[in-house]
Structure formats: structure tokens, C-alpha cells
Amino acid sequence: MESPVPGLDLDALTAELDERLGATDAALARHYPGARPGRQPVHTVYVPADRFHARLVEDHGATALRATEEHEGTLLDLLGPSQGDDLLARVRAKLETEPVEDLRIDLEDGYGNRPDDEEDRDALRAADELRAAVASGTAPAGTGIRFKSLEAPTRHRGVRTLALVLERLAEDGPLPRGFVVTLPKVTAVEQVEALVHAAGRLEPALGLPERSLRFEIQVETPQSILGPDGTALVARMVHASDGRCTGLHYGTYDYSAYCGIAAAQQSLEHPVADHAKAVMQAAAAGTGVRLSDGSTNVLPVGSADEVRSAWATHLRLVRRSLERGYYQGWDLHPAQLPTRFAATFAFYREGWAAAAARLRTYVERRDSGVLDEPATARALADVLLRGLDCGALAVAEVHEATGLDTRALAALAHRAGGEAG
Structure with missing residues (x-):
């Protein structure tokens, strides 16, 4: 094709630009591969390791259905007359068939600090129960554990728990499909690099396929958002994960407390939360790393008025997250599942x-x-x-x-x- 500029060989110029930008092209493709294919769960349900058992998903569904039946009028009123009946029918069907889309067995804050022999027993028992759930078909599509952080005081305990669970799971073959581990309280890029190093050592030792161990980074400290040099360390953490990081999960209450927010004002919608999540969103864009909002600790239990207030709050917060591009969040109690799915279904059906x-x-x-x-x-x-x-x-x-x-x-x-x- 003839050059539109007399005397200038555009093919030669393009070849020069290809040479100049080749390394940049490769780096962009490596760091920003685009959206991760496949389904993202709408929530992650957290349960302490000592309370986890193979039939937990079924139990959560049954408990959520009972709450729906007991407070049906309240839920219909909150959903509104125009779509309440339709949404409620869809929520019931979901709770009967797939009440939990993603599950984390918690051996960190939700579990607490316990004697080593007790945590050892709970870690191994939870691994056995997870294998039983997978074998019986009662496990959700996504599963995993949250172990204690790699900060100095909890590092040994966290690594030991991680190794115990992985070793027990690996006895019967590969890790469950969709299995990830959650790294909490990340304060430095080097902690992410350390988990990459640990994964590279654990996989061959346990006979796991190379690069099969994936993890999520829990963003619950200001240091992960803004480093001492003024940079957004969470972006560096994503790229330091060597492609193993699948998600960034916001930690509502730790992050708020670190920022000095009083307990009564700690919330998913506080300005410090919005700032952190906006930085996370920019850091994850184009990387294939998914985002999850955190939890609300206002649980729908107690009197009818208390249930109504908690459900109204949860409906509003779930909808708010969805509108801001956070398509996943945490749920801490079975009675939060009706409003999780009601808010989610309403969001998609309305638009x-x-x-x-x-x-x-x-x-x-x-x-x-x-x-x-x-x-x-x-x-x-x-x-x-x-x-x-x-x-x-x-x-x-x-x-x-x-x-x-x-x-x-x-x-x-x-x-x-x-x-x-």
C-alpha cells in the first residue's frame, strides 16, 4: 500500500515503533490480561473453622428459608409491591438450590487465637469435612480458608495452619475446584511475595500441580492502600503475586478501626471505605483480579423490629455495592442470605x-x-x-x-x- 506521505516509508516507521514498544507491549499483556473468565460469586460466606461441617451449606439454606418464612411480610414490604412477590419466589428457589456460592473456612479473626493443639485439630477436621462436602456434592462452587497473617506475631501459626489444611486436602488428590486461600492484614508488598514463595515450596512438597495454589489479598490496613512512599501498594501487591492473586477483599472493620473511625460509624459506606475501595478498583482494573466488598456486622436476629432494621440495612448496602461495581460481598449469617439474593436479583432484573x-x-x-x-x-x-x-x-x-x-x-x-x- 502506497504511503500517504511522500518520501516516508510507513512500514519502516511502524517496524521501528514495534521495536521501541515491544517490551512495553509484552509488559502490558502480562500485567493486564483482562477480565478473568468464568463466574464470579455474588458473595463469600465466612464460618469459623470449629463450626464448619460437611452439611453446612444445606444448613445455611434451611436456616435462611426459615427466616424468610418467619418474616415474609417484612421482606415483601422492604422489596416493594411492584416486584416483591417475584423476587421472593426467586430468592426461595435460590436458597433451596444454591444458598452459598463461595465459602471461606476461617482460622483468623472469626476463629480467634487458641492453643496450638486446638487449632491443629480444627484445621485438620475442617479439611476432612470439606473433602466430605466435595465428595457428597454439597460443597459450593468456591471454597477456601483464611489463615492468620504473615506479620511476625502470627506468621508461624498461619503457615502451619495453611500447611496442615493443604496436606490433608492433598492426600486424596488435587485441591477442590475453585479453592483459594485468603491472606489477611497485608501491610507490605513483601508479604505477598512471601506467600508466592511459600506456594512455590508447598506445591512440589505436597504433590500439587504447579501454580495450583491461588490466593486473595484482604485489604484491611491503610498501609495496603497508601505506602510510606505515597504509592498505592495494593497495585504493587497485585503485580507481585505472579498471577496467583484472584481477588481483593475489603475488610470493613479492621480498615475502619486502623483509620480511627469510631465503632458506631464503621460501615461499608463510610468515606474511608469508599476511598479504599476506589483505589482497589483502579488497582485491579484489567488485571483479572476480582473485587469483593466486605461485610456488615448488623445481623438480622432478635425481635421482628431488629430483623427488619438489619434486613433494610443489608438490602441498601448490597445494592450500593453493586451500583459501584463491587459485585461480590461477605455474608456472616444465614439470615443475611435472603437479602443478599433479593438485592442482587433486583439489581439485575431492573436493568x-x-x-x-x-x-x-x-x-x-x-x-x-x-x-x-x-x-x-x-x-x-x-x-x-x-x-x-x-x-x-x-x-x-x-x-x-x-x-x-x-x-x-x-x-x-x-x-x-x-x-x-
């Missing part, structure tokens, strides 16, 4: 028809009052896929509205291919 129409207009290149760009089409496809993943939307209705099957939606959302979860 899906408009998103589907816009996406169909974009794909078919029809004129409309909105000129969407490829990045917006990607976001439209992604939100429809998320609604399908959690059960808020049905495959048939999305296909009819968009003219696209799930494979085409995944391609538009840049989520096609690769491993699930």
Missing part, C-alpha cells in the same frame, strides 16, 4: 431489559438515541452474564432480547475461554 436492548442495537448497528462504544458494549454484555450466573436472569429471555447466546455474550464481554471461576 437487564434496557441493557439487552442497547446491546442488540449495538450488535446490529442500528441507529438509536445512544451511540455506544465497544467498551460500553463490553459492560452491557458483562452485566447480563452476571445476571445469568447468579440466577437472576434466564438464558431464554436474554437470548430472545439480545439475539445472542452465552458464548457470544462472553466474547463481547471479553470473558470467553480460559478456566472457570
